[in-house]
Amino acid sequence: MGRYIVRRLFYMMVVILVVSIITFGLMHAIPGGPFSREKALPEETIKILNERYHLDEPLWKQYVSYAYAVLIPHITTIPPSTSLQDDFLVNAQIGSVWFRWMNFGPSFKSRSRTVNDIFRDNLPISAQLGTMALIIAIAIGLPLGVLAALKQNTLWDYFGMGISILGVSVPVIVLGPIFVWVFGVALKWFPPTGWGAKPPYLFGFLPSKLGWDFFKYAIMPSVALGLGSSAVIARLTRASLLQTIREDYIRTARAKGLQERVIIMRHALKNSMIPVVTILGPLFAALVTGTFVTELMFGIPGMGKYFVTSITNRDYPVIMGTILLYAVFLVVANLIVDITYAFLDPRIRYD
Amino acid sequence: MPDLLLDVKGLETQFKTPDGIVHAVNGVSFGLKEGETLGVVGESGCGKSVTMLSVLGLIPSPPGKVVAGEAFYFGQDLLKMSKEEIRHVRGAQIAMVFQDPMTSLNPVLTVGLQLVEPLMLHLGMTRKQADARAVELLEMVGIPKAKDRLGDYPHQFSGGMRQRVMISMSLSCTPQIFIADEPTTALDVTIQAQIIDLVRRLRDELGMTIIWITHDLGVVANLAQRVMVMYGGYIIEEAPVKELYFNPSHPYTLGLLGSLPRLDEKGRHRLTSIDGVPPVLYEKPIHCPFSPRCKFAVEHCWKENPPLDDVTQGHRVACWVDTKTGRER
Numbered sequence: 001m002g003r004y005i006v007r008r009l010f011y012m013m014v015v016i017l018v019v020s021i022i023t024f025g026l027m028h029a030i031p032g033g034p035f036s037r038e039k040a041l042p043e044e045t046i047k048i049l050n051e052r053y054h055l056d057e058p059l060w061k062q063y064v065s066y067a068y069a070v071l072i073p074h075i076t077t078i079p080p081s082t083s084l085q086d087d088f089l090v091n092a093q094i095g096s097v098w099f100r101w102m103n104f105g106p107s108f109k110s111r112s113r114t115v116n117d118i119f120r121d122n123l124p125i126s127a128q129l130g131t132m133a134l135i136i137a138i139a140i141g142l143p144l145g146v147l148a149a150l151k152q153n154t155l156w157d158y159f160g161m162g163i164s165i166l167g168v169s170v171p172v173i174v175l176g177p178i179f180v181w182v183f184g185v186a187l188k189w190f191p192p193t194g195w196g197a198k199p200p201y202l203f204g205f206l207p208s209k210l211g212w213d214f215f216k217y218a219i220m221p222s223v224a225l226g227l228g229s230s231a232v233i234a235r236l237t238r239a240s241l242l243q244t245i246r247e248d249y250i251r252t253a254r255a256k257g258l259q260e261r262v263i264i265m266r267h268a269l270k271n272s273m274i275p276v277v278t279i280l281g282p283l284f285a286a287l288v289t290g291t292f293v294t295e296l297m298f299g300i301p302g303m304g305k306y307f308v309t310s311i312t313n314r315d316y317p318v319i320m321g322t323i324l325l326y327a328v329f330l331v332v333a334n335l336i337v338d339i340t341y342a343f344l345d346p347r348i349r350y351d
Numbered sequence: 352m353p354d355l356l357l358d359v360k361g362l363e364t365q366f367k368t369p370d371g372i373v374h375a376v377n378g379v380s381f382g383l384k385e386g387e388t389l390g391v392v393g394e395s396g397c398g399k400s401v402t403m404l405s406v407l408g409l410i411p412s413p414p415g416k417v418v419a420g421e422a423f424y425f426g427q428d429l430l431k432m433s434k435e436e437i438r439h440v441r442g443a444q445i446a447m448v449f450q451d452p453m454t455s456l457n458p459v460l461t462v463g464l465q466l467v468e469p470l471m472l473h474l475g476m477t478r479k480q481a482d483a484r485a486v487e488l489l490e491m492v493g494i495p496k497a498k499d500r501l502g503d504y505p506h507q508f509s510g511g512m513r514q515r516v517m518i519s520m521s522l523s524c525t526p527q528i529f530i531a532d533e534p535t536t537a538l539d540v541t542i543q544a545q546i547i548d549l550v551r552r553l554r555d556e557l558g559m560t561i562i563w564i565t566h567d568l569g570v571v572a573n574l575a576q577r578v579m580v581m582y583g584g585y586i587i588e589e590a591p592v593k594e595l596y597f598n599p600s601h602p603y604t605l606g607l608l609g610s611l612p613r614l615d616e617k618g619r620h621r622l623t624s625i626d627g628v629p630p631v632l633y634e635k636p637i638h639c640p641f642s643p644r645c646k647f648a649v650e651h652c653w654k655e656n657p658p659l660d661d662v663t664q665g666h667r668v669a670c671w672v673d674t675k676t677g678r679e680r
Contacts, residue, residue, distance in 0.1 A: 153413070246411070248454040254409055255449075256469045256520070257442035260434075270459050345459055346504040 004350035019327040034108035073101040087114040105317035115321035124205040126302035130288035136226030145237025167231030176297030193299030221298040240272035281337035285329040357383040362420035374632040377584040388561040390575030398584040443473035446521035450533040452513035456505035463501030488519040511542035583640030590666040600668040
């Protein structure tokens, strides 16, 4: 298992490298640049700006400098400055020496911020929202799927799967404003916009205080975001469980006289979880790195908007930062999924 | 007949399918005496397994349904029991072993856990007692180093070993009746012989009553005292094992025996086959279900389905024709 994980980590690095090269190439291939404006800037100004951000250099050189800034740790005696060019994600002081790592560069659009600022300020909020949404998705989807499978072709089943169809088909862009209006404006249960948690965060992303001040902001968007995923989980759980309870070993369990509850919980559920776990990986990565529409609907200062605006703004460092972050989350989540398989099914062994 | 351990009368089981209702078991009646071994033979899809699954309430429902019949066990009708009541019979009083040991054990649970489940449930043992008993059971069915294997998963056992585990599991609560549903079909021949020897040994040691479902007449000759031949959801012949082999009376039984190689016959014989395939019955036939494939069929066979009648003491046949003479009875 240990060797397998090391090997996988190596593959992951290769994947991230390829993703970074493709992203870098593609974003520079789009016409226009970070300083293109409707009312064009004077050529002189653009020239100076391009020089300032090294955009006049050959592409390969730009990529190498980017990779260098991100990957190679800087070990220096000079303490961190407030310069936007000098903002590292990891800053560790050992004696008088600074160990500084991962400089994702400044944002071209928000001149006073860096990509690391986005990671520090906006990512935790998206992660909180995404985690909540995922918890809600599982908490609703799993029981709904099990219920529908056990009561197959009854009202329960039709009701559960009906809700599930609704969940898949009604997008957040519809659900969001309805929630805001009904629960935020009309009933005044929750504040219609905003987010409750403030830095500092525990472990870099957990809200330091989990109280009503957090949940009154979090519940509405989390439910709106999680509902669609819960529907997917419910349908998958139902299909998988229905397949499992037709297996011979379930008949064996019945022949032993076990209670139906034990048969489902012990004998069927674990076997039917593999497809469900498979989609949880990508789902987690997608939810946690930020969701553009949900965050927009509920006025949440998360990371989602940067995925979209960075591209229209040709904000090269932000494009690279967000996409690499997503890629890292995705490959790590998939690794965790693969490791989970081994715990679910003893026949799967990695060596 | 009060001396019957299990008395099944007029059992009918149907399956709803998109193509119509399949009549899988059509009025099957049989009795099982304590201590005897009853062989049930017939081609695939003739209703052998469904009959036994129906008795235990293990028919997947929907689509299956037991529509008629009684199955008395110690004066109680198994078919009228509630789910909770029959649950206490299954595994504890009547145990069943299935055809394919590769898929009949849960792949994600340890063999130990699967073995102790019925012990803890039906006998109220603690996990520790049950573990100790599980080791004894595995040793009883001849699994070496049983103690070390409780924590293993089914995929770490070979097919034959898994079937031994299945057998030990079903015998764990010393059931009155042991139903074996083609337990050797999925195994290779040498392992088959080992399993049959094992069951025979256990039967003699424990005095079990056995129903052995198979399509292998050779296995039944070895093991059973009485044999029931099924076709199209009907019992078409039933006799003590020697009587059936020396004096088969139904054309279908004749065909089955004719397709079996025999070492004891002198001279060269060509193995015969029965033309055609067994029917899937969407309707209860008015004629004998075997008549489309029967060499002996006379006009009467196409008009009326023959009842299962005694020809001699203990030998019942459902056929209008006396196969010895070829004439209608």
